[in-house]
Amino acid sequence: MKNYKNLIKVIIFIFIFCILWHITFKILWGENTALSYFYEEKENTIDVAYVGASNVYVYFNTTLAYNEYGFTTYNIATDSQPFVYIKYLLKEIQKYQKPKLYIIDITRIISNPDYYDENSIRKLIDSMKKSYNQYEALTSVLDYLEMPNEERVNYYFSFLLYHNRWEDFKGKSLTENTNLYKGFQTKNYNFNIKPQKKILWNNDSSIKVTDKNKEVLLDLLEYINDNNLNVLFTIPCRTFNATEMSKLNDATKIINKYDYQVINFNQNDSYIDYSNDLYNPNHLNIYGSTKFTLYFAKYLDNIYNLPDHRNDEKYSSWVEEYNRFKSKYEQKTNNNFEALVKEYKEKYNF
Amino acid sequence: MNLTSFSFIIFCILTFTLYFSFPKKYKWIVLSVSSLFFLFYKNVTLSTLLQALIILFVSYFIGLKLEKNKNTKTGKKYLTFGILIILGVLIYLKYTNLFLTTFNHLFNLFNINFQFELVHHNSLIGLSYFSLIMIGYLTDIYRGVTNAEKNIFKCALFMSYFPILNSGPFVKYDQMKESLYKDHKFDFDRLKRGAIRVLWGIFKILVISQRLGIFVDKVYGDLTKFKGVYVVIACLFFTLQLYTNFSGSIDMIMGISEIFDIKLPENFDAPFFSKTITELWRRWHITLGAWLKDYIFYPLLKSDFMQKIGKFCKEKFGKKAYKKVPLYLSMFVMWILIGAWHGGAYTFIIGSGLLQFIYMFLEDNLTPISDKINNKLGINKETFIYRLYQRIRTFLLFSFSMIFFRAESVSKAIKIIKAMFVRNYHVLIGKSLFKAGLNISNFAVLIIALVILFIVELFKNRGKDVRDILDKQNIVFRWIIYFALIFGIIIFGCYGVGYNPADFIYREF
Numbered sequence: 087m088k089n090y091k092n093l094i095k096v097i098i099f100i101f102i103f104c105i106l107w108h109i110t111f112k113i114l115w116g117e118n119t120a121l122s123y124f125y126e127e128k129e130n131t132i133d134v135a136y137v138g139a140s141n142v143y144v145y146f147n148t149t150l151a152y153n154e155y156g157f158t159t160y161n162i163a164t165d166s167q168p169f170v171y172i173k174y175l176l177k178e179i180q181k182y183q184k185p186k187l188y189i190i191d192i193t194r195i196i197s198n199p200d201y202y203d204e205n206s207i208r209k210l211i212d213s214m215k216k217s218y219n220q221y222e223a224l225t226s227v228l229d230y231l232e233m234p235n236e237e238r239v240n241y242y243f244s245f246l247l248y249h250n251r252w253e254d255f256k257g258k259s260l261t262e263n264t265n266l267y268k269g270f271q272t273k274n275y276n277f278n279i280k281p282q283k284k285i286l287w288n289n290d291s292s293i294k295v296t297d298k299n300k301e302v303l304l305d306l307l308e309y310i311n312d313n314n315l316n317v318l319f320t321i322p323c324r325t326f327n328a329t330e331m332s333k334l335n336d337a338t339k340i341i342n343k344y345d346y347q348v349i350n351f352n353q354n355d356s357y358i359d360y361s362n363d364l365y366n367p368n369h370l371n372i373y374g375s376t377k378f379t380l381y382f383a384k385y386l387d388n389i390y391n392l393p394d395h396r397n398d399e400k401y402s403s404w405v406e407e408y409n410r411f412k413s414k415y416e417q418k419t420n421n422n423f424e425a426l427v428k429e430y431k432e433k434y435n436f
Numbered sequence: 437m438n439l440t441s442f443s444f445i446i447f448c449i450l451t452f453t454l455y456f457s458f459p460k461k462y463k464w465i466v467l468s469v470s471s472l473f474f475l476f477y478k479n480v481t482l483s484t485l486l487q488a489l490i491i492l493f494v495s496y497f498i499g500l501k502l503e504k505n506k507n508t509k510t511g512k513k514y515l516t517f518g519i520l521i522i523l524g525v526l527i528y529l530k531y532t533n534l535f536l537t538t539f540n541h542l543f544n545l546f547n548i549n550f551q552f553e554l555v556h557h558n559s560l561i562g563l564s565y566f567s568l569i570m571i572g573y574l575t576d577i578y579r580g581v582t583n584a585e586k587n588i589f590k591c592a593l594f595m596s597y598f599p600i601l602n603s604g605p606f607v608k609y610d611q612m613k614e615s616l617y618k619d620h621k622f623d624f625d626r627l628k629r630g631a632i633r634v635l636w637g638i639f640k641i642l643v644i645s646q647r648l649g650i651f652v653d654k655v656y657g658d659l660t661k662f663k664g665v666y667v668v669i670a671c672l673f674f675t676l677q678l679y680t681n682f683s684g685s686i687d688m689i690m691g692i693s694e695i696f697d698i699k700l701p702e703n704f705d706a707p708f709f710s711k712t713i714t715e716l717w718r719r720w721h722i723t724l725g726a727w728l729k730d731y732i733f734y735p736l737l738k739s740d741f742m743q744k745i746g747k748f749c750k751e752k753f754g755k756k757a758y759k760k761v762p763l764y765l766s767m768f769v770m771w772i773l774i775g776a777w778h779g780g781a782y783t784f785i786i787g788s789g790l791l792q793f794i795y796m797f798l799e800d801n802l803t804p805i806s807d808k809i810n811n812k813l814g815i816n817k818e819t820f821i822y823r824l825y826q827r828i829r830t831f832l833l834f835s836f837s838m839i840f841f842r843a844e845s846v847s848k849a850i851k852i853i854k855a856m857f858v859r860n861y862h863v864l865i866g867k868s869l870f871k872a873g874l875n876i877s878n879f880a881v882l883i884i885a886l887v888i889l890f891i892v893e894l895f896k897n898r899g900k901d902v903r904d905i906l907d908k909q910n911i912v913f914r915w916i917i918y919f920a921l922i923f924g925i926i927i928f929g930c931y932g933v934g935y936n937p938a939d940f941i942y943r944e945f
Binding site for chain 1: 923
């Protein structure tokens with residue numbers, strides 16, 4: 087009888103511990119990313135899942151695309167997101183949504199393991215729900231980076247990092263990220279204008295992607311093939327050096343062999359004004375992203391027969407997010423966003 | 437294996453599970469296998485195997501010989517032989533560099549152009565503990581205090597019982613043998629009490645000691661930037677860091693042993709409530725003091741050599757010298773050995789040896805004088821204020837000696853002492869204090885944690901175990917305390933990314 091009572095006590099104790107643990111780390115965990123907000127989306131309401139790194143989340147304004155054409159796109163992308171993650175991200179998305187199209191940004195196929203830092207590893211994985219897929223994703227990236235065993239423990243048990251965040255806690259949420267609009271990120275620096283020199287795309291492919299990266303890409307293509315996913319690959323409009331272009335050309339050839347299309351936005355970018363539309367050599371600013379979104383959303387709407395949800399109450403959050411984005415734009419620039427959209431549509435025939 | 441590491445926690449859980457799942461007669465075997473695994477964890481080399489085997493075989497076989505030759509001349513020869521071998525291994529592995537440094541200093545002094553290269557020996561974890569424990573074991577058999585262990589594997593378990601390999605305490609065979617090999621049944625209350633003590637130990641190490649260490653390392657690491665008040669605070673903080681680190685690891689060890697139902701002697705008894713240094717050493721690392729008294733101090737004091745010195749002094753300086761001179765000489769030898777045991781460097785010999793001897797010598801000789809002054813001035817020694825003054829004085833004196841204990845060299849210790857005398861009291865006002873590694877939030881956590889520690893120690897000083905007091909409270913209150921302790925460690929502990937692993941200051945001794 088006494089043992090029975092003790093067992094009940096232990097179970098209740100563990101149960102309370104789990105609740106307190108959950109509450110504690112909900113408060114202290116790292117800043118929410120597109121993935122953590124993605125989990126809050128209603129089931130099977132995403133038409134297009136756009137995955138990749140920063141060239142996704144500051145490029146494609148998902149709320150604008152919805153406002154123009156009515157289909158829903160979610161950017162699931164984090165800073166310098168390792169390419170190894172893509173396969174596991176596709177698996178994760180399928181648990182909650184049934185997108186009609188997956189778009190994969192292949193920029194990071196040019197990066198070697200030494201390019202990635204702790205931030206790029208953690209941003210995605212720490213906001214991913216705990217599951218075997220999360221474990222596999224993390225293990226794959228740590229293997230890819232050849233991380234020593236003694237350092238791996240800090241990634242598998244992320245509270246080892248986040249428990250220190252009590253020092254930053256001053257009554258406000260540490261996790262809320264108000265700069266995300268259905269995966270489209272707009273921070274203050276996205277409004278900056280830094281003129282850049284346009285570098286013409288070179289189609290010569292003398293430098294190939296590394297064997298390690300090729301292996302990752304082939305594994306991803308096999309996965310897509312095996313699961314019959316409708317996938318489109320993209321190369322973002324930005325400045326690349328000759329080596330990077332060469333590697334991207336090589337990756338394009340590999341992808342084309344699997345009969346998948348790669349759109350290189352640098353080869354048809356007459357609408358991008360390099361003196362006005364970038365905030366640094368590698369990223370479009372808010373003006374560039376507005377043009378890019380109008381161009382690409384029109385293309386997607388024409389080619390992929392995507393549904394229009396604009397009159398559906400179920401999708402009201404997309405309207406709210408568009409309005410929240412518009413307010414931010416107007417607050418930052420003192421200009422009307424819809425007037426800007428109208429101007430671009432007329433000027434570039436989007 | 438670090439006591440606060442995941443691997444150690446998993447290792448303990450596995451050992452507990454196996455220990456309580458195995459049938460009665462195999463329980464001690466589970467403990468033996470676990471202890472050997474712990475002893476050789478990531479350190480299996482020919483050298484470490486030899487170290488363990490030499491000490492084990494010498495202890496076991498000479499123990500058997502001593503069993504038949506208790507208190508005899510032959511026995512004495514066996515005992516001397518055994519002690520010399522064990523000490524030889526210990527000195528070779530731990531003190532070679534101390535001797536080489538001494539020779540190098542002497543060569544410098546006499547302008548001899550030759551220097552020995554210092555060596556690095558890979559020694560087993562807990563070597564300083566178990567070699568002295570085994571010397572005590574042999575001596576006790578010779579004295580007839582205990583019998584020799586007939587089973588070599590049981591002897592190996594006594595030598596390598598894993599909880600004590602990290603930082604003691606020193607144990608005696610006759611105290612341990614019954615509970616070490618006995619069949620212990622699982623008991624929920626014991627598990628609960630043991631786990632609370634383990635958690636309290638982790639709290640002391642990760643929340644207090646590691647946090648204090650950040651400030652101490654920062655200040656001692658940059659004496660050109662941090663002087664005066666910073667150094668004084670760092671000096672006091674280091675004493676607290678050392679105490680919370682060492683007593684925290686002992687709490688963990690005691691808690692683990694309590695779960696197994698294996699009784700170990702207490703090693704600390706609220707030492708900072710001591711009114712004299714002599715009292716402090718009766719309450720700090722109690723088992724080391726007891727070991728040295730039993731096996732060094734009293735045998736030395738009672739030796740023919742000391743008796744002769746006593747008689748000589750009596751003739752020359754009078755009756756008092758007959759008692760005092762052998763006493764002080766024995767004390768001196770004992771304290772130098774305590775200092776040397778703490779580490780093969782002069783900083784340890786001065787900090788935890790020589791200075792402690794000087795304090796005690798002065799206490800012994802100045803107390804009668806101060807008593808006379810107090811009587812004449814009508815000062816009552818039993819008042820709270822006077823007791824507080826005595827405790828603060830003891831703490832300050834002890835902290836001063838710990839400067840040597842912490843410093844990398846004697847010259848560095850002197851630099852630290854010099855740096856204390858810079859007048860920068862303004863540091864205490866404003867935010868300057870928060871520039872030495874700990875910001876205001878961390879200072880706040882530290883102060884709250886130290887207050888909690890003080891309350892627990894206060895109860896201990898009054899002979900009460902906080903766990904007994906908690907047991908009398910209702911379940912809601914108890915569980916609030918347990919969860920506060922657990923989440924206090926998880927949230928405010930200095931571990932994980934950005935911190936060095938919580939290593940134990942006493943571990944390497």
